[in-house]
Amino acid sequence: MPFELGANAVVSGLLLGGLYAVASLGLTIAFGLLEVPNVAHPTFMVLGAYCAYLGNLLGVDPVIASVVFAPAFYLAGMVFYQAYFVCFERRGRGNTLQSFTFFFGIAMVLEVSLILAVGVDLRSVTATYIGKSLTIGFITMPYRFIIPFLIGSVVGAGMWLFLTRTHLGLAIRAVAHDAKALCIVALSPAQVKRHAFGIAMMTAAFAGAALIIVNPVDPFIGREYIGRSFAIVVLAGMGSVPGTLVASVIIGLLESLVITYVGATWAPGVAFAVLLATLAIRPSGIFGVAR
């Protein structure tokens, strides 16, 4: 029995890791690669969850709804980055105090707007797969965890292929490496970053759908993901997609084990402990280069 309990905890931790991966990939790009501390990203994920909820009200599957909304998120991300660029980077004021505060303010305004628009009640979606589970031997996997895990795997793999195999992906990695060098090869760093930010924001739509499939959502849930996502990005090694996937699974596993063996109320502390431990022991993260 203890073995079966442990095995189930490990499996649900793995599945949880998929959700955390899709929730953090946007920050891997925005913060890890572009060094834009987008504190508002988790709040945009909650917005994505409400978009999936809206689609679901019309009878659309949340995952399909998120795909429909994704282009809108892409555009919003580009506009958002442009606003940030005009206000801060172009004026040479990209200092952390101000940009952090800017994004924190955006997160706040978005969260309060969500509260005013949809209220503080928990919202959930309905789909044929929610409520059922897959049982293999003594391991039970609810589909509402499997689907987000699949979303995480697909988005993660897609992101990795995009960054390593396409020209835009290469340009995005290049701009993270040396923005001035891009000017020499006649590319606009701002333009590349705009697209990168759009892609980062697009993942928030998918993450939102994954989030609302796993659990009912209220406007405050983004706060839990701020610390967790940043912990994952730092543990991964800034800007590393494979690192993000590994780090997400590590955090998912640890949280699942804590929930099973210590108590569910302690789970929110796990990410913070991991973040502090990473900073103390290996600040460059698992897949990062020392700096």
Place this chain on the structure above:
Amino acid sequence: MRNIAFLAGSLIVLVVGALLPHAVSNAYVFYAGFVALQYVVISTGWNILGGYAGYVNFGGGAFVGLGMYAAVFLFKAIGAPLAVQMLGAAIAGGVLGLGMGYLTLRIQGVFFSIATLALTIVLNTVIVNWSYVGGARGVTVLAPQPTLFPSIVSYVFFAMLVLAVVSVAIARWIEKSWIGRGLAALRADEQAAECSGTPTLRLKLFAATISGALIASAGAPYPYYASYVEPASAFGLAIALNALAMPLIGGTRSWIGPLIGALLLSSLEQAATVTIPTEVNLLIVGLVLIGFVVAAPDGLLGLFERKPAKVRAP
């Protein structure tokens, strides 16, 4: 000369504050005044690290909540008087600030901000799991009747006034001393400051400690004030947002800025609570914060200062 004027001003404020409870019977004055003064302490304390050194602390609410629960703990454990509770809260906040600073400020400033973002959730988790101080249900604190003051509200009002004067004095002293100049240097360019012999890490840790101690001590009189504390409201987001907004609205370069920002925001809030819902109030604060960060990064004080010649970055 200016020091003497500041000292005289502080003394006058304290004496008026001590006499006020015996002259004014309207309790609302003290209820509203307490909040305004609490904001002054939070704003001033935040600015020592956030404004002077340029390291954003998003965990203002966490530090205030820590102060509240340190006070509750000391009250329950040894029945400590208010002054001891405040001192205990200050020590707890200072240790937390130092610890966080030691782990994160050595690497990159960004990590400090990120860690403080997660801090509120973590302290909330700890308190929810700690049944001695009430856990998730919260805890009721029945304050003993004060001897020198007519009511408990006027008593905590005066305690907060003393704290506010002390914190403004500390902020002013830091700003005028070599510490303030060192902090300003590392804010402008950390590497350059380090190269010219400024002990940047020591200064940052000093600022983080003092800042944490002041913000936490601002929470200590709250259990007496409200006589009930529970984690959901103690670790609310409003304080974290306000702690940031007040100095940035007022101006972060000088001790007057946070003071102005705090008085402005608290009076606006008092006016707003009777007319608009809390959410709308938060929305307005958020929008004003964004507006100031984008358009007036040096706050209200910066708007009235003579502008140096514009330098365009390449």
